[in-house]
Amino acid sequence: MNLQGLKLGVLITKKTFRKLENQTVPHRINSLANAGKQIDINLYFFSIIELDIKSKSITGLYWSDKDNLWLKNDFPLPDILYLRSTPGKMYKGKFSKLIKEINIKKGLIINYPAFDKIDVFKKLNTVELAQKYLPDTTPFKSFNTLKIMLTKYTCVYLKASQGRKGQQVMRIKRDCNCGFEYSYYLQSKINAKGKIIKRKADSFGQLRLPISNFFKNNSVLIQKGIELLEFDGSPIDLRAELQRTKYGKVKITGISVRVGKVNSPITTHFKAYEFGAFFKNKLNYSQQRIEHLKTKIYRFLFIIYYCLEYHYGEYGEIGIDFAVDHNDKIWFIESNSQSTKVSLERSHNKETYSKSYIDLLEYAVNKYEKHNEQQI
Ligand SMILES: Nc1ncnc2c1ncn2[C@@H]1O[C@H](COP(=O)(O)OP(=O)(O)O)[C@@H](O)[C@H]1O
Ligand SMILES: [Mg+2]
Known part of the structure; x- marks a missing residue:
C-alpha cells in the first residue's frame, strides 16, 4: 500500500508539544511515532495552537530519521486525526471547526467524540443487555439528590462528567454517628505525584461547601x-x-488489574498487573473460577464496546474501566476514548503495548482507504 501522501495528525496538549519542540520525547509519543515508522505512514503532532483554521494548515512536528531530530513543517489538515487530547473550553470553537473541516474533506477521526460520563450512563441504560452492569447512577441535580443517594447507600461516588485520571472523583461514606467521611485524590501541581485527602463532616450540611469547592460549576454524577x-x-x-x-x-488487547493505595478512593496512579496472573497468584482464585470470570468479562466488554459504538459511532480504540465484586459480578465504571494505556504498559509485555499502536494505525489507514474507495 502506498501511504506516502496520506497524513495522520495527532492532536496533543500544548505541554507535550513544547516538550517535543525541545526534543524531550514522552515515551508514549515515541511508541506512537515508532509504530508510524514501522507501517511507513506520515505522522505529525500538533496542539490546537498550531492550527490555522483560515488557511487550513498546521505547523506540526514530525520525527526525521535523516536528521535524528523532531522537526517543524507546515502540513495540510490531516486525512486521519487521532486525538490524544481534547482542547479545553477556550478552544472549543476552534476544535469544532477542525472536526468539521476534516469531515468535509472526508477524513477519518479514529477516537471521537470523547465520552461524557453522564451521557454514557444515560445511553447505556437504554440498552437492556448493558443495564445489569450499571451501578445506580444519577445526575447531581441538587444536594437533595445526594441526600437521597446517601440514604440508599452507605458509600457513594461523585464524579465530574468530563473528569480524568481520578482528579474529579470524590467518595463520600456515611458513618455510624450521622456524619460523613469524604475523600479525594489531589494531584500535585509540580510533579506527577499526588496525595489522598480524607476529611470528616459532622452533618450533611457540612458536605456542601467542600463539594461545591471541589466540583465548581462542572456537571457531576452521583453513583453507588x-x-x-x-x-x-x-x-x-x-x-x-x-x-x-x-x-x-474488535479485539481485547489486554486486561489489567489496578491496585490503588491503601484506603484510597481511586485505584489509578499506583500498580497494575495482568488479569489472569493477579487473580491466580495474588487472590488465589482457582483456574476454573478465573476461566468462568474471563468468559463473563469478555462478554461484558464486547457488549459495552458495541453499545458505545451504536450510540456514538465507530471507534478505533476504547479503554473500559470496570470492577469485579466478591460475587464475581461485573460493574461498568467508565469508558475512555483517549486512553494513554498506562496500565497496559505497566502490566503487559512491550510487544503487546507497541503492537497496540501498530494495529490501531493499520486499522485507521485501511478504513480511510476503504472509505475513500467507496467515494470514487
Ligand atoms: N462507583 C464507584 N465505586 C467504586 N469505585 C469507583 C466508583 N467510581 C469510580 N471509582 C474509582 O475511582 C476511579 C476513577 O473513576 P473513573 O470513573 O474511572 O474516573 P476517571 O475519569 O477520573 O478515571 C476508578 O478507577 C475507581 O477506582
Ligand atoms: Mg477511569
Whole structure:
C-alpha cells in the first residue's frame, strides 16, 4: 500500500508539544511515532495552537530519521486525526471547526467524540443487555439528590462528567454517628505525584461547601459505591483496552488489574498487573473460577464496546474501566476514548503495548482507504 501522501495528525496538549519542540520525547509519543515508522505512514503532532483554521494548515512536528531530530513543517489538515487530547473550553470553537473541516474533506477521526460520563450512563441504560452492569447512577441535580443517594447507600461516588485520571472523583461514606467521611485524590501541581485527602463532616450540611469547592460549576454524577475487591487493604479495579485491528475486527488487547493505595478512593496512579496472573497468584482464585470470570468479562466488554459504538459511532480504540465484586459480578465504571494505556504498559509485555499502536494505525489507514474507495 502506498501511504506516502496520506497524513495522520495527532492532536496533543500544548505541554507535550513544547516538550517535543525541545526534543524531550514522552515515551508514549515515541511508541506512537515508532509504530508510524514501522507501517511507513506520515505522522505529525500538533496542539490546537498550531492550527490555522483560515488557511487550513498546521505547523506540526514530525520525527526525521535523516536528521535524528523532531522537526517543524507546515502540513495540510490531516486525512486521519487521532486525538490524544481534547482542547479545553477556550478552544472549543476552534476544535469544532477542525472536526468539521476534516469531515468535509472526508477524513477519518479514529477516537471521537470523547465520552461524557453522564451521557454514557444515560445511553447505556437504554440498552437492556448493558443495564445489569450499571451501578445506580444519577445526575447531581441538587444536594437533595445526594441526600437521597446517601440514604440508599452507605458509600457513594461523585464524579465530574468530563473528569480524568481520578482528579474529579470524590467518595463520600456515611458513618455510624450521622456524619460523613469524604475523600479525594489531589494531584500535585509540580510533579506527577499526588496525595489522598480524607476529611470528616459532622452533618450533611457540612458536605456542601467542600463539594461545591471541589466540583465548581462542572456537571457531576452521583453513583453507588461499588464494593471493590481488596488486596492487602488496597482497592482493586480493572482496565481493559479494546481496539480495532487492521481489518476492523474488535479485539481485547489486554486486561489489567489496578491496585490503588491503601484506603484510597481511586485505584489509578499506583500498580497494575495482568488479569489472569493477579487473580491466580495474588487472590488465589482457582483456574476454573478465573476461566468462568474471563468468559463473563469478555462478554461484558464486547457488549459495552458495541453499545458505545451504536450510540456514538465507530471507534478505533476504547479503554473500559470496570470492577469485579466478591460475587464475581461485573460493574461498568467508565469508558475512555483517549486512553494513554498506562496500565497496559505497566502490566503487559512491550510487544503487546507497541503492537497496540501498530494495529490501531493499520486499522485507521485501511478504513480511510476503504472509505475513500467507496467515494470514487
Ligand atoms: N462507583 C464507584 N465505586 C467504586 N469505585 C469507583 C466508583 N467510581 C469510580 N471509582 C474509582 O475511582 C476511579 C476513577 O473513576 P473513573 O470513573 O474511572 O474516573 P476517571 O475519569 O477520573 O478515571 C476508578 O478507577 C475507581 O477506582
Ligand atoms: Mg477511569
